[in-house]
Amino acid sequence: MNRTLDTVPPGHTVLLARIDDSLAPDFREQLAAYGFVPGRALEVLAQQPMTVVVCDHVELALEAAIARALVVRETGTAA
């Protein structure tokens, strides 16, 4: 099931499955630098006014357009 980061309720932690190809390359590189690699745990803090997520101990705010391109899976599920 393809779930994206913008649908994760606040307080939940998910794992990043992959970054969708539709996301601009510049963003993908920036996200990689922040540690968004497959398997990374992402804790969602809020979805309003924007998606706020903790990645590798760093808090980030992303617009829905970016969050929609981050495909995630539940912790404990197979990759």
Place this chain on the structure above:
Amino acid sequence: MESCADATFAVGRPRTTRSTYVLVGAPNVGKSVVFHRLTGTYANVSNYPGTTVEVARAPLRFESGAMLLDTPGVLAFPSRSADERAAMRALLCENPRALVQVADAKHLRRSLAITLTLAETGLPLVLALNMSDEAAARGVRLDLPALAQALGIDVVATVATLGEGVGRLVESMPAARIPRLHTAYPAAVEAAIAVAAQRIAARLDRLPFAARGLAILFLARDPEVEHWLGARDPEFARDLAATRDAAESGGERFAAAIARSRAEAAGTLASRTELVAPRPPESRAAVLGRLALHRLWGPPILLAVLYATYLVVGVFGAGTLVDLTEDRLFGGLVNPAVTTFVQAYAPWGWASDLIVGPYGLWTMGMTYAVALILPIVTTFFLVFGVLEDSGYFARLSVLANRGFAAMGMNGRAVLPMVLGLGCVTMATLTTRILATRRERLIATFLMALAIPCSAQLGVVLGMLSALGFGWTVAWAAVLVVVLVLAGALAARLIPGRRIPLLTELPPLRWPVAGNVVKKTAGRLVWYLREVIPLFLLGTFLMWLMDRTGVLPWLIERGEPLVTGWLGLPKEAAAAFVMGFLRRDFGATGLFALGAALSPAQTLVGMVTITLFVPCIASMLMIVKEQGAHVAALIVAMVVPLALLVGGLVRIALVSLGMWA
């Protein structure tokens, strides 16, 4: 844009027979404190040749003849932002003796991603893990010997603010070693790297980096490396680029594969080094940080911050300080003395008029820039520094994002746009932090149109509040509507796509006084160097226009429009033209008509003058930043718009029966 690959670049460069160490690292890791510890100075900030970003350079305290260069903070290489490009330029052009990476011990993985990139350059490297006290406080335990062993370089734990570890850092720098750990990339990428590296090594001599490092950056499309190569050997660069593009076509971009592999390698190395990972901070700061964005609590917190800003900048800066500088210091002491002196010694009448006359370079230009604007922007910059350093600013850009999205920008634009309320000239410079030309154009246009600077705000608010709160609200409402509509229109018309916001939210903390002072001082130096000359130039142009009769002619031409369309007395035309020189003069010019204007007329006048072109210094800055064509276009749009809206407001008031 020059490159150190050109012979011409040598002009103006400092002599580098001295060895240069280069500081590299992410933003907010304490690089400038390390710089201070190693050089004893707080930054000889200057524009790095070919960039618009500032770097600091100073002699090292402990090694005579050696220099230390501080570079702007980088998130990652290949370079994308202006800061990252300036740092890459330094690496390419400085021929460093060794690199010193300053890293945040609490964020090991991210730091190591940079370390791995620097390792590929083949330059000697030392890693300083700074803020190790904060890391320890969070429960982090790092196996430094293991890390040093894995990387093959010296790793020093430091607390730069206390001077801890600096001694060992100083010892390790001359003995810096070339790292031996290399990131392994996917097979296809490695193949491409090997081919490119081999070609580079064969074709060029005197490489600034290891060929492999250059190859990796070139494949990842680092603009500075591309530029360097292109300046060095254009034909080879084109050829290499063609090979790269062909190898990439249809598959994943090299840059993405490289970024991913590097992030994974850094993660692996970090997890092996961190014996105990940091605990997340559970503190009031974290709670406050969440509240700042909270649906219910966010807006009141924002209002409180805005009110505090108003008190510091509006009441103290624009009120108390300006009274001191403009009335007492300049008005009372300096200007009379200068005037007497100049009038006594000026060889010709017009020279005296030029310097101390009504459009005098000193009495008008310099007085305005120093006595009026300088205190205001100083307090403004101080408040900004506090907001930035505390981490609130990042949250402000999130709160403002939706509003700016409607205007084709994102929350990052909140910095220049709000700064425009202090000084539009200065804010136009600050649009450089926006990522795309499109955003910079939209922001510049909107500031020229609908953002009143502090000089103007003071007088406008004074005049309107004398009439009552309702009139002030009406004025503000018209401005906001014009701002949003003009922004939306500009966003439609200027080609390009909007950049969605992605921003780090650093933990809220008490701002560090040293950081705030340093940032403010840097911005003030910018103001003094970049803005004041423009005020003087603008004053000179106005003086010339007055002398040649152009100004009176303009005023005469404008009178029918002012009386017929706007319904104001014809003297208002002079006020509008004067506003071109000093925005507060435009408003006070109308103020002087004072009793002659009805409240409705005052509203029309204030609306028009706010929307009208910004001061001549701002226009010159726009010419400087965006070019004369853009400036001319902006004037061509702003003047009719200002008059149109003014007239529409009059029509609205007439139809409401409020025109008296």
